[in-house]
Structure formats: structure tokens, C-alpha cells
Amino acid sequence: MRLVQVVVPDERRDAIVSALREQELGVSTTKETSGEDDRTLISFVVPADAVEHVLEELRDVGFSDEWYIVSIETEFASYEGVDEVQNRWAKTPNRVAPRTLRSKAKDMRRNTRSYLWLMTLSTVIATAGLLIGSPAIVVGSMVLAPIVSPMLTASVGLVRDDQRMVFDSIRMQGVGLGLAVVGATAFSWLLKSVLAVPMELAVANVELIAIRFSPSLLSVVVGLAAGAAGSFSLATKGQVTIVGVMVAAALIPTAAAAGIGFAWGRPAVGVGSTVLLTMTIVAVNLGAFLTFKYLGYEPDTVDRGVFAVSGVRQTAALAATVIVVVAVVGAVGVGTYQQVTFERSVNAATTDVLQRDAYDELGVVSVTAEYVGIGPLFEPSTVTVTLSRTSERPYEQLPGALARAIDERTGERVTVAVRYRDYDRATAPTPQTPQPQPNTVLGFGP
Template sequence: MRLVQVVVPDEHCEDIVSALRERELGVSTTKETSGEDDRTLVSFVVPADAVEQVLDELYDIGFSDEWYIVSLETEFASYQGVDEVQDRWAKTPNRVAPRTLRSKAKDMRRNTRSYLWLMTLSTVIATAGLLIGSPAVVVGSMVLAPIVSPMLTASIGLVRDDQRMVLDSLRMQGIGLGLAVVGATAFSWLLKVGLAVPAELAVGNVELIAIRFSPSILSVVVGLAAGAAGSFSLATKGQVTIVGVMVAAALIPTAAAAGIGFAWGRPAIGVGSVVLLTMTIVAVNLGAYLTFKYMGYEPDTVDRGVFTTDGLRRTATLAATVLVVVAVVGAVGVGTYQQVTYERSVNAATTEVLQRAAYDDLGVVSVTAEYVGVGPLFEPSTVTVTLSRTSDRPYRQLPNELARAIDERTGERVTVQVRYQDYQQSNVSTVDTRRRPNTVLGVEA
């Protein structure tokens, strides 16, 4: 429930109160006198889902943005018919008023110092979690990260045509995630030179890192879904804090993986993670924006003074920012397309080889392709194929056969690593399936 208070000039008070009582809302009035203008404080309790529609109806009868208005979250309300009002509005689509949406998003924002410190600390925790192979520590870093607010405010600014909000959000995203990558690089380097972690650690073979150094279609899908979930939760009664963990899950460990790659002198891991990070940022923002548009949020129909000096300056700044973002997204998009195409060819070549009769006993667990990149810097690429088997047969020629097949399909030099996961399987034909008598404490029943 929401307690809405409006200071109304007396000439409009009767119309406003009548409209609210027709809705069977709990209404009270308090006479106020301020200077020469007689005004009345109108208070009414309304379900959160009904705030937007009730305000729209008040605008139709003379409500003005210049009046004082505040909406407060209310623990409970008691007046005649309150249960019927709540039940009626509970069946309507959940969507908060645009003002409430904007206010909720801004309330989530931290001051700059707090934001940067939490981004740095969450990245340090994520880096440590990746290096020690602890998913629990990585999850802890996601809970700490404050990245969800600037992600959502950018989408709100776009859908509400608030240029300043968009620019502030993009700036906070860039600074926060840039600091995360730099911080992860510095922390990883300190761990390496201090021998807290073996300097010769094969970081590309660490499972939690290996899944984060190349972009894929699934990573884009995760970003879109995370952004959509965040915007939907913000615009309804959802738990934005929980969704914030999901958004951070798509970003913070990836930034940490990039720093680890740079610190260990593995540019393919570092650049691949940065590409994945950038694509995920774009996907989260796009998913949030499309969800807000789907829910019907639009700009206010007011004159925003675009042709004033300040308006032209904001427009020019926004246009320049958009050009930079488009250029970065375009470059990253090319790299992502190249990587996705490469991974599809790797998967096809791996499937072709493993379909041979000599490898009937093997099953594919995963195929990980290191980021290919552009030019000689990232060659040769490393492909890690994890297979399941029921015996310890070595299959010595398999890595070379896979490398040749991948070379033929992609035209790229490649180094193939093959891992095995051994397991034992029962033979049903040798199991005694005859029904045995039931016994209790060794005595036949």
C-alpha cells in the first residue's frame, strides 16, 4: 500500500476528493494556510499497483505537477472497504508509476566513493574465488557488487527520455567495470609475484576461468534475461536485490577473469573476457530497455528545452556518447561473431571426429575454445575437450585428430587439450534381478 499526500489549492480540492472517493480509497483532508493561498492537504491510501492510474485520473480533472506530492510506502491501512480495494487491484497488471520507477532506481544508487569501493572489493573477492576454484566465494562477490543500479537507470533514462540520467549511468558503468578490470589485474599480479598463487599456474585450465574468456550466444541470452528480470522487478513488486545478484553474476567474475588473464600474460584470456564483459553489458542494458518499453513506459509529454543552451549541450554530449558506444559495440560485435562462428566450427569438427567407430565409448562433457581474436597475437588458439569414458584407455591419437579436423574447418592453427572424466557403469545383464524375500532384522517376513 502507498500513502499519497497532495497539497491542493482549494478551488480544485472538491473535484480531487470526489474522484478519490469514487474509487473507494481512504481519503482524509487537512486545511492549510500558507501566505495568501488557501490550500488543503489531501491524503489517501492506495494499492501500489493503482498509483499510476489514480494519478492519471487526477491529471484529467486538473491535477498539476507544480503541486506538492509525495508517495510513501505504508505497512498497513485500515478503513472501510480496504480489503475489497486491495483484492480488486491485485488482479490488475503490476506496474509502478513512472515517478515511482525513477525514484526507486535513484534510491538504489550509492554515492560515488561507496560505489567504487564496493566494485573494487567485490572484484578482489571474485578474483580470489576464481583462483582458488571456489564457487561460494565467487557468489559472495556477486552479492556485494552494486552494479545493478547504474545498469537499470540507463534504461529508465532512455525510455523516459532523460538524457542526464543516461549519461550519468553510462559513466558509472564505464568507471565501475573499468576499475574492476584494472583492480583484478593489479591484485592478480600481486598474488603472482608474491607467490601466493603459483606463477606457472595454467589459468586457462582453471574451470571457473575457462567458462568466462570467450563470448557466446548463451552469454548474450543470460545478459538479456538478467536485464529483463531487473527491469521487471524494479517496475513491479519483485526483489531487485536478488536480481542484482544475477546481473553481477554476469559481469563481476568476467571482469575478474580478464584481470587474471592480463596478469598472467595471457592476452587471449584477458581480451576474450573483456569482449564477453562488453557484450554482456550491452545485453543487460538492452534487455532492461526492451522490458520497460514492453511495459508501456514512455517519456513525459513536456517541453524539455532541447534548443536551449543547456539542452543543446546535453544533446551534443549524448550524441557523442552514443557514437562512442556504437563504435565499441560494433567492434565487440565483430569479435563476438568471429568467436561464435569459430566455436561452431570447433563443435562440428569435434562431433565429426568423435562419431568415428574408434571413439564410440567416449561422451562429450564440454568443449571450450580460447578467444581467437584478430591477427597473430592470439594464435594458436587452445581448444580444451572434456570427455567421459568407462575405461582408462589412453586414445593417444585423439588430440592430433581433433587438431587436424579443426584446422581443416577453421583455417586456424590450434592446440587441442583432451581431458577425461572416468566413471563406471553397471551391466544390467549381470545383475541378479530375482525378487528376494522381505526380511526384518534378518527374519523372513
């Protein structure tokens, strides 16, 4: 429920109160005198979904957006007919008013100092969690990170044509994630320098890192769905599931993986993770924006007239930001397409090889393709194939067969690593059905 308060001129009071009573809402009025104008404070309780509709109805009787208006979240309300009002609006589309949406979005944003500190600390935690191999620590870093808030506010600003909100949110995203990558690189280099972690650590083989330096189509899907979930939650009367969106998008661990790759001199890991990070950011923003559009949010004269960026410098800064964003998105799009195409070819080649009779007993657990990149810096790529088997039978020819098949399909030189997970299989014997015993006839002599 929402408690909405508006200050109206006395000449409009009766018409507005009558319109509210027709909606069967709880209404109260308080006389105010301010300066030379006589005004009245009208308070009414309304379901969250009904705020926008009720204000639209009031415009027909002279309501003006220029009046003092405030909407306050209400724990409970008691007046005659309140249950009927709530039940009626519970069946309507679950959507808050545009101004409520903008207010909720702005309330999520932290001040710059706390935002940067939380980004730094969450990055340190994520980096340590990846190197230790602790999923719990990695999840904790996601919960602490505040990066989802500027993503959602950027989408709100874009759909409502609030240029200042868009500009500030994009800047916060770029600064925050840039700080995360640089901080993870510095922290990883420090750990390596003091031998807290082995200098020869094969970071590309660490399981929690290996899944974060290869962009894929599923990563795009996850980013789109996470952004859609966050925006849908923000646009409804429920609680905003920021933590859930943050965990789903997994941005901070990916930034930490990029820093670890750079610190250990593995450009494929560093660049691949950076591409995945940027691609996920774009997907989350896009998913949120499309969801807001689907829910029917559009710009209005208030957002354009009051909140638009003005001034030559600010307009130039916004234009430069747009150019940079388009260039980054374009580059990431090319890299992602290249990687997705490569992975599809790898999966097809792996399937062709394992369908041969000699490998009938093997099952595919996972196929991981290292980021291909552009140019000789990232060659040869490494493809890791994890298989399950039920015996210790060696398959000495399999890595070579996979490498040749992948080379033929992709045109890339690859190094193939094959891992096995051995399983023992047993089947309980079928219980034997007891056979019927023949009748025994006893005979006695005379």
C-alpha cells in the first residue's frame, strides 16, 4: 500500500476528493494556509499498483503534476472497504508508477566513496576465493558488490529519457568494473610476489577460473535473464532482488579472473575474462531495458524537461560516452561471436569423434574451450574435454583424434587436454525364484 499526499488549491479540492471517493479509497483532508494561496493537503491510501492509474484519473478533474506530491510506503491501512480495494487491484498488472520506479532506482545508488570501497573489497574477496578454490567465498563477493544498482538505473534512465541518469550510471559501471579488474591484477601480483600463491600456478586449470574466461551463448542468455529479473522486480511492488541478480550475473568473480590472468601473464585468461565481463554487462543492461519497455514505461515531459542533461560540455561528454560504449560493444560483439562460433565447432568435432565405436564406453562431462582471441598472441588455444569412463582402459589415441578433428572444423591450432572421471558400476543380481519341491510319497511294507 502507498500513502499519497498532494497539496491542491482549494478550488480543486472538492472535485479531487469526489474522484477519490468514487474509487472507494480512504481519503482525509487537512486545511493549509501558505502565503496568499489557500491550499488543502489531501491524503489517500491506495495499492501500489493503483498509484499511476489514480493520478491519471485525477488529471481529468484538474490535477497537476506541478503540485506537491509524495508517495510513502505504508505498512497497513484500515478504512471501510480496504479489503475490496486491495482485492480488486491485486488482479491488475503488477507495475509501479513511473515516478515510483525512478525514485526506487535512485534510492539504490550509493555515494561514490562507499561504491568504490565496496567494489574494491568485493574484488579482493573474489580474487582470494578463486585462488583458494572456495565457491562460498566467491558467492560472498557477489553479495557485497554494488554493481547491479547502476546497471538498473541506467536502464531506467534510458527508458525514461533521463540523460543525466544514463550518463552517471554508465560512468559508475565503467569506473567500478575498471577498478575491479585493476585491483584484482594488483592484488594477484602481490600474492604471487610474496609467494602466498605458487608463482607457477596454472591459473587456466583452476576450475573456478576456467569457467570464467570463455564467452558463450549461455552467458549472454544468463545476462539477459538476470537484467530482466532485476528490472521486473524493480518495477513491481515487491522487494528488489539485487543479491539474486548479482549472483546470477557473477560479474565480480569474472573481473577477478581477468586480473588473475593478467597477473600471471596469461593474456588468453585475462582478455577472455574481460570480454565475458563486458558482454555480461551489456546483456544485463539490455535485458533490463527491454523489460522496462515491455512493461510499458515511456518518457514523458517531466523527465525530458527537468532531468535532461544541459550545457555544451555535458552534451559533449554524453556524446563521447555513447561513442565509447558503441565501440566497446562492437568489439565485444565481434569477440563473442568469434568465440561462440569456435565453441560450436569444437562441440561438433568432439561429438563426431566420440560417436566412433572405439569410444562407446565414454560419456561427455564437459567441454571447455579457452578464449581464441585475435592474432598469434592467443594461439594455440586449449580445449579441455572431461569424460566419464567405467574402467581404467587407456585411450592413448583420443587426444590426437580430437585435436585433428577440431583443427579441421575450426581452422585453429589447438592443444587438447583430456580428463577422465572414473566410475565403478555394479548391478545387483536378480533374485532367484525358489523352485517348487516335488511331493514325497512314503511307502510302508506289510
